[in-house]
Amino acid sequence: MERAAVLGIGLIGGSLALGLKERAGVEVYGYDRSEKTLHLAESAGVIHRGFTRMEEAVTKADYIFLAVPVGTAPDLLEALAELDLKPDCLISDVGSTKGRIMEQAAVFPRLREAFIGGHPMAGSHQSGVKAARSLLFENAYYILTPFPETPLSKVQRLSRLLVTATRAQLVIMNPEHHDRIVGAISHLPHILAAGLVNQVDRYNESNEWFHRLAAGGFRDLTRIAASDPVMWRDILLSNRESILGLMQDWIREMERVKEALEAEDSFSIQTFFEQAKISREQLPDRKIGILSPVxxxxxxxxxxxxxxxxxxxxxxxxxxxxxxxxxxxxxxxxxxxxxxxxxxxxxxxxxxxxxxxxxxxxxxxxx
Ligand SMILES: NC(=O)C1=CN([C@@H]2O[C@H](COP(=O)(O)OP(=O)(O)OC[C@H]3O[C@@H](n4cnc5c(N)ncnc54)[C@H](O)[C@@H]3O)[C@@H](O)[C@H]2O)C=CC1
Ligand SMILES: O=C(O)C(=O)Cc1ccc(O)cc1
CATH class of the missing domain: 3.30.70.260 (ACT domain)
Incomplete structure (x- = not known):
């Protein structure tokens, strides 16, 4: 029986562990800094065994997955480089950004040989092992970012395991492209959602009708503002350059709308909404996540x-x-x-x- 070590048994690590255990028939060892989380994960059958010392979870593992916040993952990876791992062990991660972790893996020859970056493009604003679901990634895209020299056989070995465990659709991409794309479609929207909620919150201090009337569009647009602040702090810091560029573009876009409104330029205002409507209606209707029929x-x-x-x-x-x-x-x-x-x-x-x-x-x- 092959063994996988999952480091960080939260929403994503727990969901991956469940898939590995239930569908890929892999023995799953978990490592987490929280003993309570490990107990919970063991008793709920998310992992076979849990450890608070990383060494015990990873020795003899055929696969290691880092599923901790992206600010923590590079340190864990560095610690892994010092340990005695199985020679053909493959290491991957689930982090929302890929540039920083690939840089860290590139520093150590042993890691460079064993590491293939990963990012399952599904999740939720919830966190923690209690929210883990074995079908969380079903039908979602799962990005892999191998080094250019990583042999195809290693990428295939990892892909086969992940497809069985998650039923996701694997895509190979370079880390820079990945970070710019998810910067635009995931990281920037999280910043905008949080900014909007904070702005309305300030108005609400002097008039509580702002919150009372907040429904429909405001709720749809800001669901993701309920996400974990530590996770998002780390994501912004580790994708700083891409996000700064994207924010600059956003500010310019807002300036354009503001100027059109100041000038009462009805044509430009209507065009702004028209372009968005056409583009929004053409977005591929992907059925992602646990509640999505496939x-x-x-x-x-x-x-x-x-x-x-x-x-x-x-x-x-x-x-x-x-x-x-x-x-x-x-x-x-x-x-x-x-x-x-x-x-x-x-x-x-x-x-x-x-x-x-x-x-x-x-x-x-x-x-
Ligand atoms: N939440 C989401 O929707 C998605 C998250 N991701 C990525 O997955 C990773 C994990 O996110 P979640 O599972 O949502 O977070 P989570 O907060 O649910 O789980 C993280 C787990 O890591 C543990 N942990 C934190 N620091 C640790 C350390 N130094 N040593 C050992 N354990 C430690 C925590 O105790 C917790 O159990 C992040 O890198 C995130 O960017 C990727 C796709 C979707
Ligand atoms: O809840 C949502 O819509 C999300 O945006 C979940 C999510 C969060 C982080 C990722 O890297 C991928 C997906």
Whole structure:
């Protein structure tokens, strides 16, 4: 049985550990500075064994994953370089930034040979092992940043394990590209969300209606402001250059809108919103994360009220669980298209067979 050591058993380390244990059949040792976390993780079956001394978790490990905040990971990596590890052990991490950790790995020849950077692009504003879920990364992108000279065989070995454990979609990228892209689509939005919440909070001090009326758009836009402050402090500091450039661009963008408003330039203001609307509507509709169904098919049905119940009952009788069911479109000829979504591939395949047997036309999106 292969063994993996996960260093830091929080939301991400715990979720990865669960996938490694449950789906990849790997023995998982956990290391964390918090004894309470380790107890919790052991008793919830997230890891096989927990250690408060890193050496004990990592010796004899075939894989080591660093899942601590990005400000801490370089120090742990340096400590690993001093330890007696298995010669063919692969080391990776899950940090939200990749430049800094790759720089650190590059300092030590042993690490440079063994280290492949990683970043599962899914998570939540929650933290800690209690929030860990084995399917957190299902269908999400998982970025790997190997060194240019890392043999393909090592990248494949790690990819195979991660695909089995997480069911994510692996992508290889260079660390600089990674940091600029996630800077724009993840780090900058977290800064904006926090800034907006803080601004409104100041207004609310003199008039509590600001918070009372905060709903809809404000809530949607600022959900991520509830994320862990230490984690985000570390992310900003370790992706400083990319983020400073992106903030400069943002300030310029705001200046442009401000100037248009000052000049009452209605054309520019409308264009600003129009461009955003078009771009937003074209964003790929990725179904990320734990609550997201992955296996989908459409079923051609006669458009009458009882049909959803009929299909649901038919599948229910066969013990097939449906994650989501809904009418996709109502066509003029009276027919409709039912969208069925399943979390488990097995359910989805059985549903297709059962429906086809009953004469329904099934349109497949997964194959
Ligand atoms: N939260 C998210 O949505 C995502 C986070 N990440 C990255 O994953 C990493 C972990 O984040 P989370 O799991 O959210 O954090 P977390 O706070 O849930 O877990 C971190 C764990 O590391 C432990 N830890 C901290 N410093 C330590 C040290 N010096 N020695 C041993 N253990 C230590 C903590 O006790 C905790 O159990 C971060 O690098 C973050 O950038 C990546 C993708 C998504
Ligand atoms: O909750 C959200 O929407 C997130 O943004 C989660 C997240 C946080 C950090 C990452 O590096 C990747 C994903």
């Amino acid at each position: 296996w989908e098919c459409y079923v051609d049905v006669a458009d009458h009220p009882g049909v959803i119940g009929k299909v649901a009952t038919l599948l229910g009788e066969e013990g097939i669980s449906i994650a989501n069911i809904g009418v996709m479109e109502n066509r003029e000829d009276g027919a409709g298209v039912l969208r069925l979504a399943f979390r488990e591939e097995r359910d989805y395949r059985r549903a297709k067979t059962v429906l086809a047997r009953k004469g329904y036309t099934v349109i497949d999106l997964n194959e």
